[in-house]
Amino acid sequence: MAATNEPAESIQLCFSQVKGSPEDDVVTDADIISTLEFNETGSLLATGDKGGRVVIFQRDYESGGDADFSVYSAFQSHESEFDYLKSQEIEEKINKIKWLKQCNASNFLLATNDKTIKLWKILERSQQPVDFNNVAEDPSRRITSLRVPKYQTAPLTVEAIERRTYANAHAYHINSVSLNTDVATFLSADDLRINLWNVENNKECFNIVDIKPQNMEELTEVITSCEFHPLKSHELVYSVSKGSIRMCDMRSQALCDSHAKLYEVPEDPANKSFFSEIVSSISDVKYSHDGRYIMARDYMTVKLWDVNMESKPVQTFEVHDYLQGQLCSLYENDFIFDKFECCWSCDDNHLLTGTYNNFFRVFNRQTGEHQCLEASREIARPDFPLKHRKVIAGSTNTKRKKDEFNLESMDYSKKVLHATWHPREDILAIAATNNLYIFRSKNQKIAR
Template sequence: MFGIFGNSSFLKNKKEINTNIFKFKSFELNIKNSFKEKVGCIASFRDEEILVGREDGILQVTNINANKTGNIEIFKKDFDLLDNENIKECITAMDCTSDNSIEKTVFLANEKNIKCIKIKERMSVIEWMQHSKYKNRVSLQNTTQKVFNQQTNTNIFDKTEYESKTIFNVGCVHKYLINSISLNVSNEFLISSDLLKINLWKSDRLEQSFNLVDIKEKLDCGSIFVINCTKFNAYNDTVFGYCTSQGQVVLNDIKIEPKSSEICTFDVQESRNSDNEFRMIKSISDFVFLDEYKIATRTLNNISIFDIRHTKNKLKNQELFDVDSSIFSSDMIYEKFKISHQNGILYTGTLTGEICVFNTNKMEFNKRKVNGIENELQIENGIKHICIKEGTLYCANKDNIFYTRLPPNK
């Protein structure tokens, strides 16, 4: 699957826009497979802790500052007797509660199953109350590279420093591939989505789901598209949105009707240049709620910003690179990229080992190279998974997690 699709012709008329280097540090996932993507998803956990959902069904929990890690087996390869097909163990989606308790609740999904677990560090309650884990903590800005590259007889990430217990485990809850799970602000409800449906769960039980959205009705009208991502609004407890390969973001409210009610829709339109060639691909792979009124979307080569109060007017459209016709005959057309934000600044990856940074406050755009990844157009150089927590940016490439402390906003 990996390889070079095109070369300089693919990035036709590529613009060199303020390309600088983020000084990233990294750690490797301890799995041996050089042919597949190692990371299924990543999520910020607590302070400088990161959750990595791996393709082998393992959840890796790492505290990058305290040199602690834990590997927790979540899923094994399974077989669906009803559909007569294998269920891969790869963790495709996860979300965790936003509280800062001694135990964190994490929801995880593979292709068809959802599991809820509780994770905590191996320490006593007294140690937790005294915050002993912070006594010897060194600022991430002062952490030296040799901490993670030091040649010793034992790997500093070998020892498990976390323990977990399974709370709920529900199988074959979706017929198609689960691509998203999301908790609302109060942690009361959980939504899960596959390619065609979105279901609602009570997060404290997971006994039975309630279907909110089924796009099969729209497919009967001749349209062919799927749901790419679903998430709750971080600023409204009852509003959730989903994006599609048709270039739409649809917002629904679960308090208006029992099966939720559609409140607004945003459209990302394909555009062409003067030679009638496509300049923007409309399939939306991810989106984020910037505040109560603004939404940012990510397609393969574009970031768009919309205002909920004026759905027909796009506030900003930022091209990440120009494309030519060769992209439509390559596997690159199917690549999906996550987008994250902090204080109005958007961060998203590329297929050339770069992070695109878009400041929505000043409407400024630039790119940052990630040291350690080749700056060539290859799928294996892609940075598709990205998240931010407490001023630290995390991104994944193959079996490496890169992280850096973001500069304060000026």
């Protein structure tokens, strides 16, 4: 949906659902959600975890809730492996999930870990064949007559079938997978290369971006995220750790080592510090649904670029400016290297990204207003409205209002790294450790 010219009101979100074990239970590393994604209609929501599992939730329209999801299917997508040539273990953690456009009764999705991408077919079975020749029952038995199989009604089952495996194309960790608007191709990106695949061909791919220097000691940046244009099959953008975004046009050249456009904020020498390059590294980049804007998330901000203006971002939103004085501590505990994702609302009027203490922020692109909200089981009551939380500095003994939160009490182990917005409605899915939170707009209208 394209954004309108009228100012958009900030949405009032309320709690709908939470999936996962309570926060006081022991959480294993394998249970932590590492990615999540709605399909194109929003009727299915897939999550991947660090244990290599994919769990698919289905919208339940009959439950009476506006945004209720129930478990539809769960399967093991990836297993841990060992690369004997490099003497390193390949984790089973699911880095990205992408749904393909649905063309028939079955659904298809791509799931990737650090090295291997897999194409899964998700299909329903409500009938099963009976009364047919089955040699497996008794291989020595001689078949004297041919029995044509018959199908009879059986309990509905959902199966996940691995259709293709796209492997041996990345020397470094895959950080992005993006489907092309032509539905036939997709790209995968690691730290130094971006490859273009045909969905039907898992034997070979084409390298379209390669920033690996001849001498690795000269390496100054790595690729952090990549995405195809939502409408143009020849255009893509990728971000690098130096804080710049590069747009490539595959019509001009097959190998896109030289970019068509560059979006970059020049570094201010007066504000340069030891942490400048680290916090400017872009962890996620997303086109708006109409392709007019590019959203980029770095450690401290969300920047909004007009694709036709390379000189400066049209808007910059501060995510957690109260952490400016905490950068040294965050660096020592490696939190400064956390990779936060971002996403657009269905109408492109709002931006969503996460922060620490299970807080997440929703920015109104047109008015500049923002909401700091919390994903917590303490508010796990149907239709409970979320209230804006204000983070304040000071000692824990400082008197504060009900909706204020003290910076000294910030829990950096609880963080919202992954979030996604329903493609047609104001429904948000938030991953907080091993819990999946579903929030909806208070004035949500059900779109079937």
